[in-house]
Amino acid sequence: MYNILSKLILLIVLSCSFHVVAAPVEIFQFDSPEKEKIFHKLSEELRCLVCQNQSVAESNADLAKDLRLEIYTMLQKGKTEDEIVSFMVDRYGDYVLYRPPFEPMTWLLWFGPVVIFFFGMIFVVRYMKAQNLSKQVESLSKEDIERIKNLHAGQDK
Amino acid sequence: MENNQPSMMKRFMPLIVFVALTVLLGIGLTLNPREVPSPLIGKPAPEFDLPLLLSEGRFTNKDLIGQVTLVNVWASWCFACRQEHETVKYLSRNGVRIIGLNYKDEPDDAKNWLATLGNPYQAVAVDYSGRISIDWGVYGAPETFLIDKQGIIRHKVIGPLSDKEKYDELMSVMNSLEK
Numbered sequence: 651m652y653n654i655l656s657k658l659i660l661l662i663v664l665s666c667s668f669h670v671v672a673a674p675v676e677i678f679q680f681d682s683p684e685k686e687k688i689f690h691k692l693s694e695e696l697r698c699l700v701c702q703n704q705s706v707a708e709s710n711a712d713l714a715k716d717l718r719l720e721i722y723t724m725l726q727k728g729k730t731e732d733e734i735v736s737f738m739v740d741r742y743g744d745y746v747l748y749r750p751p752f753e754p755m756t757w758l759l760w761f762g763p764v765v766i767f768f769f770g771m772i773f774v775v776r777y778m779k780a781q782n783l784s785k786q787v788e789s790l791s792k793e794d795i796e797r798i799k800n801l802h803a804g805q806d807k
Numbered sequence: 808m809e810n811n812q813p814s815m816m817k818r819f820m821p822l823i824v825f826v827a828l829t830v831l832l833g834i835g836l837t838l839n840p841r842e843v844p845s846p847l848i849g850k851p852a853p854e855f856d857l858p859l860l861l862s863e864g865r866f867t868n869k870d871l872i873g874q875v876t877l878v879n880v881w882a883s884w885c886f887a888c889r890q891e892h893e894t895v896k897y898l899s900r901n902g903v904r905i906i907g908l909n910y911k912d913e914p915d916d917a918k919n920w921l922a923t924l925g926n927p928y929q930a931v932a933v934d935y936s937g938r939i940s941i942d943w944g945v946y947g948a949p950e951t952f953l954i955d956k957q958g959i960i961r962h963k964v965i966g967p968l969s970d971k972e973k974y975d976e977l978m979s980v981m982n983s984l985e986k
Contacts, residue, residue: 699843700947702840713946713947716937716938720938720941741846741943
């Protein structure tokens with residue numbers, strides 16, 4: 651048990667270190683810590699379109715570099731977080747957002763899992779009820795038990 | 808006998824679920840996630856003012872108005888651009904107005920490339936930093952935009968035009984436009 655646990659911890663630690671090594675290094679100077687915070691938040695939340703499973707923060711692709719610079723420049727010009735997000739969405743579509751917006755088009759995306767869970771629960775409940783029912787049918791009534799006892803008794807005699 | 812109906816249903820339920828899932832996942836797998844639909848379709852071409860590659864002077868979004876135009880985003884470092892080049896030349900020979908948008912390229916490399924492979928462009932605008940291409944939602948070359956007479960973006964092709972399916976789609980949109 652201890653062995654498995656220590657291996658697991660090692661694995662987690664190693665995967666974290668990999669993440670740090672893979673992150674591109676650039677130095678941006680910000681006027682305020684708030685801007686820096688928004689910068690990191692945005693570049694984590696925006697998808698790099700060249701390598702789609704990476705965020706703009708993680709990717710080494712040229713376009714991701716350009717987009718980081720763009721986010722930085724906009725922040726320094728005093729643009730808000732929302733303004734920068736809509737700048738990106740206007741150009742690249744909702745697809746740049748790792749967190750899709752909440753609108754009629756994406757309702758299925760947001761509610762889908764809950765709906766599937768709901769139907770799953772209905773199925774499980776019905777299945778369990780059916781199981782119970784079949785058990786009751788299999789179990790014998792008192793009369794039956796009496797009859798069996800009588801039969802046994804009759805045989806003995 | 809009464810039990811027969813629901814038990815048949817029950818028996819086939821896993822199969823039905825399996826087939827439904829297979830169809831769903833099959834559709835998902837055949838979609839190409841690299842082709843992100845552009846939100847710019849139906850909107851006017853973004854404003855820009857860029858220097859020309861092969862001559863003095865500049866090219867702006869206003870120069871796109873008045874004639875159906877293809878804006879082809881390319882670079883000399885882009886392999887797929889080489890792949891589609893014959894198709895671009897073919898279109899140009901057949902009277903389609905094509906404007907090149909040279910994306911994040913060294914001007915000398917770009918000039919050499921055109922000299923070697925042929926120049927199908929009526930004009931080539933230089934986006935050295937790639938900043939204007941961000942406004943166009945470009946995320947990789949080659950990309951081709953179809954602009955109508957009013958300067959509205961009507962269609963976008965992601966990847967080489969030499970792909971038959973993409974080419975046919977572009978042609979059908981182009982033919983539906985007012986000349």
